[in-house]
Amino acid sequence: MGAVVLARGLVKRYGDLTAVDHIDLDIPPGITFGVLGPNGAGKTTTMKMITCVSPPTEGTLEVLGADVRGDRRSLKRRIGVVPQGMTLDMDLNVRENLVAQGMYHGLGRRLAGERADEYLEFAALTDRADATTDELSGGMQRRLLVARALVSDPELVVLDEPTTGLDPQARHHVWERLRSLKRAGKTLILTTHYMDEAARLCDQLVVVDKGRIIAAGTPDELVAAHVPPQVVELIGAAMTVDELKSVLGSKGADAEEVGDRLLVYTDGSLDVERRVRKAGVGVDRVLLRESTLEDVFLRLTGHSLTE
Amino acid sequence: MTAEPTTTRPNRVLELFRWPDVSYRNALRMWSRNTTLFRKGWKRFVLPNFLEPILYLLSFGFGLGLYVGSQILGVEYVDFIAPGLAATSAMYGAVFELTYNVYVKLQFGHVYDAVITTPLEAEDAAAGEILWGLTRSFLYGSAFVLVMVALGHTHSWTTVFAFVALPLVGLAVGLVALIYTCLVPVIDLFTYFFNLFIIPMFLFSGVFFPIDSLPVWAQTAAWFTPLHHGVELSRSLILTGDLVAALGHAGWLLTFCLVLYPVAVNLMRRRLVV
Numbered sequence: 001m002g003a004v005v006l007a008r009g010l011v012k013r014y015g016d017l018t019a020v021d022h023i024d025l026d027i028p029p030g031i032t033f034g035v036l037g038p039n040g041a042g043k044t045t046t047m048k049m050i051t052c053v054s055p056p057t058e059g060t061l062e063v064l065g066a067d068v069r070g071d072r073r074s075l076k077r078r079i080g081v082v083p084q085g086m087t088l089d090m091d092l093n094v095r096e097n098l099v100a101q102g103m104y105h106g107l108g109r110r111l112a113g114e115r116a117d118e119y120l121e122f123a124a125l126t127d128r129a130d131a132t133t134d135e136l137s138g139g140m141q142r143r144l145l146v147a148r149a150l151v152s153d154p155e156l157v158v159l160d161e162p163t164t165g166l167d168p169q170a171r172h173h174v175w176e177r178l179r180s181l182k183r184a185g186k187t188l189i190l191t192t193h194y195m196d197e198a199a200r201l202c203d204q205l206v207v208v209d210k211g212r213i214i215a216a217g218t219p220d221e222l223v224a225a226h227v228p229p230q231v232v233e234l235i236g237a238a239m240t241v242d243e244l245k246s247v248l249g250s251k252g253a254d255a256e257e258v259g260d261r262l263l264v265y266t267d268g269s270l271d272v273e274r275r276v277r278k279a280g281v282g283v284d285r286v287l288l289r290e291s292t293l294e295d296v297f298l299r300l301t302g303h304s305l306t307e
Numbered sequence: 308m309t310a311e312p313t314t315t316r317p318n319r320v321l322e323l324f325r326w327p328d329v330s331y332r333n334a335l336r337m338w339s340r341n342t343t344l345f346r347k348g349w350k351r352f353v354l355p356n357f358l359e360p361i362l363y364l365l366s367f368g369f370g371l372g373l374y375v376g377s378q379i380l381g382v383e384y385v386d387f388i389a390p391g392l393a394a395t396s397a398m399y400g401a402v403f404e405l406t407y408n409v410y411v412k413l414q415f416g417h418v419y420d421a422v423i424t425t426p427l428e429a430e431d432a433a434a435g436e437i438l439w440g441l442t443r444s445f446l447y448g449s450a451f452v453l454v455m456v457a458l459g460h461t462h463s464w465t466t467v468f469a470f471v472a473l474p475l476v477g478l479a480v481g482l483v484a485l486i487y488t489c490l491v492p493v494i495d496l497f498t499y500f501f502n503l504f505i506i507p508m509f510l511f512s513g514v515f516f517p518i519d520s521l522p523v524w525a526q527t528a529a530w531f532t533p534l535h536h537g538v539e540l541s542r543s544l545i546l547t548g549d550l551v552a553a554l555g556h557a558g559w560l561l562t563f564c565l566v567l568y569p570v571a572v573n574l575m576r577r578r579l580v581v
Contacts, residue, residue: 014581053423054580073330073426081424087417091344100340104333104425152425 004029004064004156004187005050011058012045019045021211022059027204029155032178032188034202036195036297042211043191044084047160050189051081064155077105080149084160086141088133094144095120095129098151105152115151122177123147139170146177157181159190163197175201195293207293209301219293226299227291228254228265232272236284237262239276247279248272258298265291327572329434333427337435338442357447360396361454364389367515379517380546382462389460390469390545391514394537397448397473401440401481402505406497409436410488419579433575437478437485437568444477445470455545463548472544472553475560476537480505482567483533489574508534513542536560 007025011018020042027033035043048054050063052072061068066075089097095116102112120126123143125136133141142162149157162178163171178201182188192198198205199219207215207222215222223229237244241257244264248255254265264272273286368385375384412418419432427435449470455461487500511525512518512535518526529535540556543549 051424073333073428076424076426079424081421083417083421083424085417087421089340089418089421090416091412091418092340096343100343101425103336103339104422104427106336106426148421 002065003027003062005033005189006062007059008061009059010046010049010056010061012042012049012054013057018211020049023206023208023211023213025206025213027187027189029187030185031203032182032190032201034198034205035189035191035208036193036198036205036293037191037208038193038301041208043208044160046208047081047158047189047191051079051158052076077152078155080152080154080157082145082149082157082159082162084164086145088141088144088148090133092133093129094125094131094133094136097133097144098148101148102151107152112151115153119147119151122150124173137170139166139173142166142170142174143177146174150181154186156187156189159188161191161193163192163194171197195297199293207297207300214300215296222293222296223291226296228267229291230266231289231291231295232264232266233287233289234262234264234272234276234283234285235287236260236282237276238282243281244276247275247281256298263295263298265295323570323573324566325573326569327430327434327576328428329430329572330426330428331431331434333431334434334438337422337427337432338438341435341439357396357400357450359399360392360451363395364392380542382546386460386462386546387542388515389455390541391538393448393451393455393469393545394473394476394534394541395509395514396451397444397477398480398505398534398537400443400445400447401474401477402484404440404443405436405481405484406488406500407494409485410491410494410497413488413578414494419575423579429576429579430572432579433485433572436575437481437571440481440485441474441478444474444481448473448477452545460545462546463544465544465548465550465553468550468553469541469544472540472557473537475557475564476533476540479533479537479560479563479567480508482564482571485571486567486574489571489578508532513538533560533563536563 003026005025005027007023010020010023010025012020023046035046037043045054049056049061049068052063052068052075055069063075064078068075089100092100098116098119099109099112102115103109107115117126120129123146125140125144125147128136128140133144136144146159146162149159159178163174166174175197178188178190190201202219204218205216205222206213215226217225234244239247239262241255241262244255244262248264256263266272273283276283364385367388372384378384379387419429422432423429452461452466452469452473456466483504484500491497511521512529512532518529518535521529536556536559540553540560543553543556
């Protein structure tokens with residue numbers, strides 16, 4: 001089987017605003033693919049084009065081998081979507097939400113009912129089947145949204161910020177469900193602005209900013225390609241980044257300022273703390289850690305991912 | 308693929324009248340979602356809206372009727388207004404559905420945002436809602452006619468056709484309602500729809516008195532409202548048994564519906580898909 005998503009020169013404009021600006025995507029089957037970027041980067045717009053709810057302005061886009069400008073009804077039958085935010089049907093109870101979804105996908109009432117029960121179990125919501133959706137916690141609602149996307153047994157599952165706003169425990173619960181989908185051989189595409197989520201779940205990812213793809217690869221590849229392996233973080237240092245650079249000499253060239261922190265990228269051979277303290281500068285805390293996707297993003301865009 | 312040159316872009320307004328691409332199988336699925344809800348809560352939904360015309364019947368028919376000494380069209384006043392109230396009931400059945408209910412699902416519940424990620428297109432969802440409005444119109448109109456039959460206010464065997472004819476007025480006004488719903492930015496603006504369109508139409512389109520007692524300009528205005536033709540259709544079937552007149556009014560309503568149906572459906576797509 002060819003690519004699940006194949007995009008070339010994909011553009012979406014809303015009037016004068018270009019939300020997605022000539023992106024190319026090549027997503028093979030069976031992987032979990034992440035689209036990473038800050039709010040307003042064009043992630044949701046891209047997902048909407050892939051799921052056939054928003055037509056591209058320019059470019060080609062094939063999903064599961066079919067043109068998104070073609071027969072959308074039959075293409076959408078093969079895609080499960082977890083839209084951003086709470087889009088459960090509040091007039092229906094938990095189980096009815098799943099049954100209705102199955103029926104929208106053309107399943108008969110009985111088969112839709114069987115699938116509903118199956119995915120209630122998947123989402124660990126069997127005992128809440130008759131609850132109204134607003135009686136569910138945020139985490140349960142999100143699990144139900146994921147279950148709803150699966151009732152039609154789709155080949156491709158697209159999730160737009162599946163864990164935004166959830167507490168850590170609920171996020172782990174959702175992640176665990178997503179991993180089990182991946183084991184079952186589904187192709188997953190998810191957007192996120194959480195680095196750790198992308199690093200945990202994604203086999204491949206792209207980083208988007210201002211409608212463009214600014215980096216692509218596996219999480220490890222991205223880190224290796226764009227930042228040195230380690231970072232020294234200076235928290236609460238009473239100095240500017242330029243002062244830091246002069247204190248560190250030639251090895252301080254790779255330093256930058258992020259909020260209240262100064263970062264120094266290094267291969268590990270530089271004793272940043274000793275040099276800074278020797279220069280008589282007060283520092284609250286010094287942290288040596290491995291470089292992450294967050295650092296990659298910072299390096300590429302000059303601003304933090306979650307700002 | 309590049310954007311079309313602006314010179315060949317079709318007119319945005321004219322485009323609305325193009326017959327929409329609807330999967331009626333999908334539309335039935337949207338309809339079916341509403342029946343699930345209706346089965347659970349029909350008492351809550353139906354009673355308030357259905358009671359309103361019944362209250363008018365009691366108040367205007369029996370109360371005011373005592374003071375309206377003369378007969379109209381050879382019958383008591385209550386028998387004159389009852390068919391008009393049946394048409395009004397059928398109208399309200401669709402109108403409440405296609406204003407507030409659809410708006411809440413559209414704007415607050417994001418129901419259609421989720422629905423259009425399934426094989427249902429925006430057009431299918433719109434057609435399903437219209438079909439549901441038509442269904443409620445049928446239920447309201449029929450219930451009212453059954454009450455009339457039970458109380459002995461019907462005068463012609465042609466009343467049997469009223470059950471299928473009354474939903475036409477629900478559909479006609481319901482399409483106007485859905486168009487308004489797709490265009491309004493905030494829910495408060497529905498008061499304009501009801502106070503400037505529905506209520507005046509209810510008062511001046513022939514429900515309570517024949518429109519020939521109005522000034523000519525008002526008669527002309529009334530002729531252009533769907534409720535007027537609904538009222539006359541209902542009255543010719545239930546009271547006078549004039550099938551020729553009934554066909555004329557049904558034809559007017561059908562034409563009205565055929566023109567506005569594409570507009571309502573296409574506007575739903577514009578509202579949902581950007």
